[in-house]
Amino acid sequence: MDEERRPSISPPGKTPGATRKGIETRARIIRGALEALENGGMEALTTRKIAASAGVKLATLHYYFDSKENLLLAVLDDLIADMDTAYRQEMPLPADPLDRVEGLIRASWRYVQRTRNKQLAQTELTLYALRTQGADWLAARQYGAYIDFYSKLIFDGMGEMTEEKSRIGSAVARFMLIGIDGLILQNFSLYRDGDTNEGVETLVIATRDLLRRLQSEAGTTAG
Template sequence: MARMASAERRRQLTEAAIRAMTRDGVARTTTRSIAAEAGVSLSVFHYCFDSKQVLLESVIETITAHYIAVVKEAIRPKATLRETVRAGFQAYWDHVAAHPGEHMLTYELTQYALRQPGFEHLARRQYELYTETYTGLLEELRRTMGFELRVPVPALARYLAAMTDGLTLSLLVLGHDAASAAVLDTITDHVAGLVGDEAHIP
């Protein structure tokens, strides 16, 4: 087996865990099945992750990073704040539609962590990460588009995380339909109003 840097091996195992958990469910996925999915020995897995808790946190962070990269690319400043916000929500919506299993896994991880003694902190960490993500996106928008937020960043970031949670579950349950564009337009108008006045790129 070719030698691989520890960080790269952890990334490989995390992606393998996401695939295995998406396919088999969190509770039914074992360290052995993850190692097999990644094509490594069980000893390599335990060298990289000393507990299932550490692995699950890595899974949560990696799934979030998957769609945040897409959203960040989409919200490069457009002519107006509304157009920029709308592009971000569309990119996220498209990612959920393209990777439903991965997003379903996030809900399963939450339930698993809340029901498994000693894992409760992972559910809290999951939602803290969502809030931190929105905090960064809001700060980036404020920096690049030069407006003042109408709602304090901590409150707005937490609200957006909760709202996106519901939006995701709705798409997973109801699917993409004729009302989808109108839903995104309504959310965009609401969020743009909370974020700040319509502004043109300096």
């Protein structure tokens, strides 16, 4: 997975990580890859560093992940799962979608402030995918996952997820993500909390207005 492509060494018909021990080992490798990515960027994401961080042999690492892209997909899934757990533990989901998007934005920004290295790792992941020939699908998968994550939370538990709700949720999620990405880069570059806090408030107002308009156009409160 460094400079060369390695074939999978999984035995035919066997899925790596199917046993309890395998699940734990796979999780350790993912954590090791995430730690390497957070601390040193893509340049640090070598098999040796990941294996050392995870406390496994190189052969074990290649048994579970036969390519860097497969490992990065697993890292992405882990990042999304961490976000989901953090958001749901931190805030109850309000019944009103307008209040919910506001709560999601505020919870998202608190999460960003607590997880600076994770945010940088996600940016590294995007840039790697966009710069690497044939890996642009990974960037699309990454942002598709973020949009899906936010859009589902907007209407989660509010009855049937209709096509209209899905359309509105995706549009609002894309808008939220644009704003949050911009705030991350601004805050990490300039360290101006006052300006960033103002930006968060502006994003809250703008996102509520967008959701209200989309619901009005659809003739529903989508509640």
